Amino acid sequence: MTQAVRHDSMRARNLGVVLHEIRRSGPITRAALAEITGLTKTTVSKMVGDLLGGGMVVESGALREGERGRPGTAVSLSGDRVAALGLEIGVDHLSACVVDLTLSVRLRRTQAVDNRSTSPVETLHHLRKLAHRAVDEARSKGLVIAGSTLAVPGPVDDGLLRAAPNLGWRDVRVGDLLDFPVTVENEANLAALGELWFGSGHDDFLHVSGEANIGAGLVVGGALFRGARGHAGELGHVIVSPGGPACHCGGRGCLEQYAGQEALLKAADVLGGIPELVERLRGGETTALRACDRAGQALGVALTSAVRLTDPGAIVLGGIFAPLFPWIGGRTRDMLTARLAGTRQAVPGLGVSRLGGAAATLGAAGQVIHRIIADPGAHLTTTRPGTA
Amino acid sequence: MTQAVRHDSMRARNLGVVLHEIRRSGPITRAALAEITGLTKTTVSKMVGDLLGGGMVVESGALREGERGRPGTAVSLSGDRVAALGLEIGVDHLSACVVDLTLSVRLRRTQAVDNRSTSPVETLHHLRKLAHRAVDEARSKGLVIAGSTLAVPGPVDDGLLRAAPNLGWRDVRVGDLLDFPVTVENEANLAALGELWFGSGHDDFLHVSGEANIGAGLVVGGALFRGARGHAGELGHVIVSPGGPACHCGGRGCLEQYAGQEALLKAADVLGGIPELVERLRGGETTALRACDRAGQALGVALTSAVRLTDPGAIVLGGIFAPLFPWIGGRTRDMLTARLAGTRQAVPGLGVSRLGGAAATLGAAGQVIHRIIADPGAHLTTTRPGTA
DNA sequence: ATGTTAAGTCCAGAAGATGGATTAAAACGG
DNA sequence: CCGTTTTAATCCATCTTCTGGACTTAACAT
Structure with missing residues (x-):
């Protein structure tokens, strides 16, 4: 429930607003902060003082832009403490x-x-x-x-x-x-x-993290969507083909049976890991290419359903799909474009995460x-x- | 962005908190409100006074529960103004x-x-x-x-x-x-x-509103999930079978091609509307029953994907699916149960909206x-x- | 030099919440 | 039946936090 605003929580909240704005707007003067947040210069000054004391922000010298009046001293986040x-x-x-x-x-x-x-x-x-x-x-x-x-x-x-x-x-x-x-x-x-804060800078996207199993995290308005019990985003078990191969989840034709790491390596007839698969793809090996085609199509189908249901602003592929993107992405994108074309729903951009395993x-x-x-x-x- | 709390907005916010709590906890005394909201009795009293003046709440007499002290006067929402x-x-x-x-x-x-x-x-x-x-x-x-x-x-x-x-x-x-x-x-x-506020009282559910087209509204924690651009919940175009019949959306095998009003009536060979279909189902007509079977299965597949992606607390069927539930619900429920059984994910309850067309x-x-x-x-x- | 403009600080004041004291209304207990 | 206990609601002095204007400071313009 919305919690009551007591006097001290008001201060805490406004302190957060100010710090958030400092983060968002880089080095910024107190005056500009006051304008943006709607608080008075007095209030902002006091808060910035506290934040300086706590080592969370630093004054980064005068900020002058050829304007007429007194230049402001900009403050920005401090990475030192x-x-x-x-x-x-x-x-x-x-x-x-x-x-x-x-x-x-x-x-x-x-x-x-x-x-x-x-x-x-x-x-x-x-x-x-x-x-x-x-x-x-x-x-x-x-x-x-x-x-x-x-x-x-x-x-x-x-x-x-x-x-x-x-x-x-x-x-x-x-x-x-x-x-x-x-x-x-x-x-x-x-x-x-990780993709939200360290990645491409989108505020709304679906991040697909294909590791051993395929998970997805939906970010809307800069916040993670968790669902009622926190189990949302199980993209790996979205149904691609109801009559498809049985899955350990009890279903049939789940995405994981087409594009999961295990299924993919098996279909490509690769005993090692993803690096070996990439190697063979580079070599143009037909079995491997065909497995990726199939995975890309399946991913496209699952993502189409995901787009219909959750309307993400963009789609970012991470995990194993990042190195495999050159051989998977095309199919996936075609599938999405074809299947979303007929409605007014915008086709979300499809990209790759640059964070690799660190996300x-x-x-x-x-x-x-x-x-x-x-x-x-x-x-x-x-x-x-x-x-x- | 989180907005700064100015002095006046604090008051507005707390007024909202108090009124919200009055709504949630039925007739309730000022003292209990103070305890729940964390505000002081003084503050709550003043606010209740304002709300009384605005005709938004009424005092509904003394509230006594055999307790020792002075009984409180309960206030509750007023429906009169x-x-x-x-x-x-x-x-x-x-x-x-x-x-x-x-x-x-x-x-x-x-x-x-x-x-x-x-x-x-x-x-x-x-x-x-x-x-x-x-x-x-x-x-x-x-x-x-x-x-x-x-x-x-x-x-x-x-x-x-x-x-x-x-x-x-x-x-x-x-x-x-x-x-x-x-x-x-x-x-x-x-x-x-509508289902949230006038229906079965759940706080987390996916409401399927099968009218001419099949839409869904996801409610999480008592709030509607809209997606990045507000187009979330297009359940009708979730893919049930990627090779299925073409859909006007550009895709193939969308749920609407199996369980949409038009597709359903056509498959059941009914020229009139849903009432006529119900009539025939009651009469045990095979074509109609088979069409509903197929729709129920397709709905189950689509809902399985929806559950994986959005983790709703429950599923409520409305629109045309309410009258058809006796002939559709069983298949849908079986499908959901079978396909969700193998994971730790709880199977959400499947029910019917009681609101009919008024939702x-x-x-x-x-x-x-x-x-x-x-x-x-x-x-x-x-x-x-x-x-x- | 002097004026203009904007940044930042100071200070009195207002809005609103707080906490304890007070009054009010019931139940309990002899 | 009357004092005691207990809880509700209000009153009042106080505290916290924000506000708005006055003041100081620092740069640029003329």
Whole structure:
């Protein structure tokens, strides 16, 4: 429900509005901030003062544009103090990254671990060590880690990883196995948010994160759409052909049976991984090309349904679909264009994510930063209790 | 963007919070309101006073539950003053309804008009007369119409009806043809909202409004999901079978080709309308039964995809699917259950709307009421300018 | 030099929420 | 049956936060 605005929450909210605007509009003077937010110069000045004190923004010198009057001193986000830790448990790797308030990636560590063969306790032991190393290194750069988020390959309910079929995990309360507070979230969702904050700059798009299974994250107006129970975006089990091959989900003809990593490699008759498939595609091998054609068509059908239902502004392909795009994208785009042409609905652009495998980890760190920017007051009071 | 909270908007917002809570928690004392909203008793008292003055709530006598102390005087929404007008242009009818603040339907008028054969100007002339009669009648009951919304059978962009294929209309600025301010909105969306406010009481569901074309409205957390451009919910053109019959949208095998009104009647070999089809189904006619089987299966396939993508809490069938439910629902439910069984995703309940054809008109009026409750301050100042 | 313009700060004041004291109305208990 | 307890609602002084105009500062124009 909409919460009541108390006096202090009004301040917190406005502080967030100001900081958000500083982020959005780059170096900007207090006067311009006042104009944009609708607050008075007085109020903005006081808030900027607090943010300066908390090390969240810096004055970046006079800003003059040949105008007549006194030049304003611009303020912008500071990347020197506040930072966030993003973590990811993948099927065959662990990774961590540290991102500062300006969303600059300050450090990144990846470690190959085959998590299919290890228990949650063991995996999380490795992750803990990785995280500690990252935090120490960030600290040596003068950064303070304000929080962390962990990306996991499966649906999450309130901190509980419900099922990660590719890890063989079920109902693991992942956060409790670490010795620092962490938010746990679905990898597909975080990859979409990674694309939002570190990617092409769209505000409305459907991000397809084809890893071992095909997930999708829908971003509308800069916010993630989660559905009623948080399980939205299961693009992999959208039905492409109702009479198609049986799927482990109980259905038949799910997208995953045509364009999932496993199905694709099998159809292409490739025993290795995606890199080998790409190799063969480059070599023009017919079986491989035909498998990608089929996958591209199936993806087009599934995305057509997705567009009808969710009306995304654009479509961004990530995960395995990024390297395969040259051999898949054409079919997919043709399918979409043909099937959406007859209505007034605009055909969303189809593109590739440039983030590669880092999308989810970046999204995880970005989520922490995003929360701080939305409510800087909380961060100011928790980190500087004696300064009020 | 999140807007800055100025001093006056804080008051407006809290007034909305209080009124919302009065609506949600029925007759409730000021003390309980203070506890729930987190505001102080003083603040709540003052606000309730203003709302009483504006005729939006009434004191409904002492509320005593055998407790020890002084009994509180409960306040609840008043249905005696503020009301809203809901309008609808259908393919073969116009309708209007008046709903008061308590969401009680105070009056309803429907008029059969074949809008396929008339121009927008002509149709809206009829609608205007219908609306005026409704407003007059409401006024004679002491009600004040605070606003109106109009449901139209097609996608709307910012007041512009983009296309209504079943009316043969295109790019009509509907609101300008009436002599009172009106919000224009897609019929499928409003039907979903009608179901939300006047229906079964769910807060998360997908409402399927099968009229001439099949639309769907997704409600999540009590709010309508519109997608990036407001065209989400086109369930009728979700692909059921990629090689199926061609559809006017440019695709093949869209749901509408199996379960749309036209396709269904044709497959059942019925020349009349849905009532005749129901008649034949009751008589056990094989062609009709088989057509419904096929439609039910197709609907199940499309809904499976929709569930995967949007994770609705429940599914509510409205429009033509309500009367046909006994012959369609079983197949649809089987399909959903079978195809969702293998994952942890809960199977959403499948039910029928009890609102019949009135859903969209009710939703239209409800939207106005909902806005007033969210921001009663605006209404109080516009209707009682001298009382501040 | 002097005027003009705009940025940023200062300060009195208004709007609105807060918290404790007070009054009001019921139930309980001897 | 009357005092005690308990809770509701209001009153009032206070506090917080934003507001709006006055003031100071810094650059450019003439």
